[in-house]
Amino acid sequence: MTRTHSQSVHRFADLKTLYAEMTATPEFQAVFGEPMGLTIMAPGEMPMELDMPDPLAVQADCGGVVACLFDLLNDTRLEALAPDIAWGFVNSFHFVAGKLARREDALAQELGEMARVPDMSEVYIRELEEKQLLCQSVAEQREALEVMCDFAADMYRAVSGMPWSPARGSRTSNRAASxxxxxxxxxxxxxxxxxxxxxxxxxxxxxxxxxxxxxxxxxxxxxxxxxxxxxxxxxxxxxxxxxxxxxxxxxxxxxxxxxxxxxxxxxxxxxxxxxxxxxxxxxxxxxxxxxxxxxxxxxxxxxxxxxxxxxxxxxxxxxxxxxxxxxxxxxxxx
Missing domain, CATH: 3.40.50 (Rossmann fold)
Structure with missing residues (x-):
């Protein structure tokens, strides 16, 4: 292990210690600390009881990965690439959240169409309940990804000195500047x-x-x-x-x-x-x-x-x- 890499590891360890002394922000507590009772992981799967990741752990790692990327490449010939690599990491949250938002809109439309044409059969009621739970599950996933994206973007701005913004589309979550x-x-x-x-x-x-x-x-x-x-x-x-x-x-x-x-x-x-x-x-x-x-x-x-x-x-x-x-x-x- 080189001296520079050793210093990088120690600095990152200090960062993890700092995170360990923190408490998760209200945004992470709201999304990760109070999950729904049941969730559907993907269309076609049965509802399950699954835990959400720990709010503080998610918040610490979202910021820690961005900081670690800059720390790893600092004072090396790859230092100039750190902002682009970290930008892509933040953008991955934004990209997946966008996919989930589109899926949520489609499910909400399907749910609305089913509700407008009621059918009191057991099959209809079961499908309606499953569709509603699936839509709620996707919305929960989207909210989680948006909060993670916002915090990673804040860390990107703090470390790089420049604001993070998506290459395409809009950033309109509640926590960030719209x-x-x-x-x-x-x-x-x-x-x-x-x-x-x-x-x-x-x-x-x-x-x-x-x-x-x-x-x-x-x-x-x-x-x-x-x-x-x-x-x-x-x-x-x-x-x-x-x-x-x-x-x-x-x-x-x-x-x-x-x-x-x-x-x-x-x-x-x-x-x-x-x-x-x-x-x-x-x-x-x-x-x-x-x-x-x-x-x-x-x-x-x-x-x-x-x-x-x-x-x-x-x-x-x-x-x-x-x-x-x-x-x-x-x-x-x-």
Whole structure:
């Protein structure tokens, strides 16, 4: 065992000790601590009495695996790959939860159709009860995966410094900031049945370049806006790096949890980007935060200004110096 690996094992052991002193959060207690009496593991199987995993053990391992991945690769030539690997681990929970949600919707529809055409025969009653238990079992599984995904995502943000967001689809569990893709968001505004995807608060638009390092200046401004608009919904232009990622990290901080809409660019080219700017205006934002970037940000600035939307604009030169960049340049000259 190498010295570096030995240090990694000891640090991870300390992390497990820390978890052992914790108590599970209410979200894990609610989902894992109070399971249904019976469950159906998969369609066609008989109802069974099975325990759920221990709430604290699930919470500790969901966070521990993410932390261990970073710890394992730290100070090695594979260190740069740690965020991608950990991202995939968190995404596996999101992916399976999505499959369960679709199965739950299908079962609920089947259950509704059976209830609308009642048949008092014993076969009908037995099938109805089994279908209801199966739907409840899938819902319980989905809730468990969502809670695990949220906690693993929080650990990813804490260790990497960047917010976790799914590559596709929406993240709308109760515990996390609601991250809703633009297409879902626009559909939700038209369909009352999908009300949980519809952020109700006043819209604050945020846009910035993919290269931006000053977190403090943006956090301070967003804190200031939230103090004035406590029920705000933050709509970003959805880039996974730079200013938009910083805004997403602010929205997902413990104690903040501001609903976040990632208004990503579907397609490529300037026309698509300008169309998105127009759609952002249609949301009738109450304020906007813009960081100096490309002509897309300049176009959005002009459009918002014409509509009379209050704008908080930052130039690249407003940032504090990037200490990491300066160190890298110094090493290059050495």
């Amino acid at each position: 991250q809703v893709d633009a297409l879902d968001f626009l559909r939700a505004r038209q369909l009352a049945a999908r009300e949980r995807h519809l952020p109700q608060g006043p819209i604050v638009v945020f846009s910035g370049p993919a290269q931006w390092h000053d977190t403090d200046i943006l956090f301070a401004k967003l804190d200031e806006i939230r103090a004035r608009v406590p029920h705000m919904t933050l709509v970003t232009t959805g880039q996974r790096t730079g200013a938009d990622a910083i805004a997403a990290a602010w929205a997902g901080r413990p104690g903040v949890k501001v609903p976040l809409v990632s208004f990503r660019l579907y397609g490529s080219g300037a026309k698509k980007a300008f169309d998105r700017n127009r759609k952002l205006l249609e949301l009738r934002p109450v304020e906007a935060v813009l960081c100096e970037g490309s002509g897309i940000q300049a176009n959005l600035y002009q459009a918002l200004r014409q509509e009379g939307v209050p704008i908080h604009a930052f130039r690249k030169g407003d940032q504090t110096p990037d200490v990491g960049l300066r160190r890298g340049m110094a090493r290059g000259r050495a």
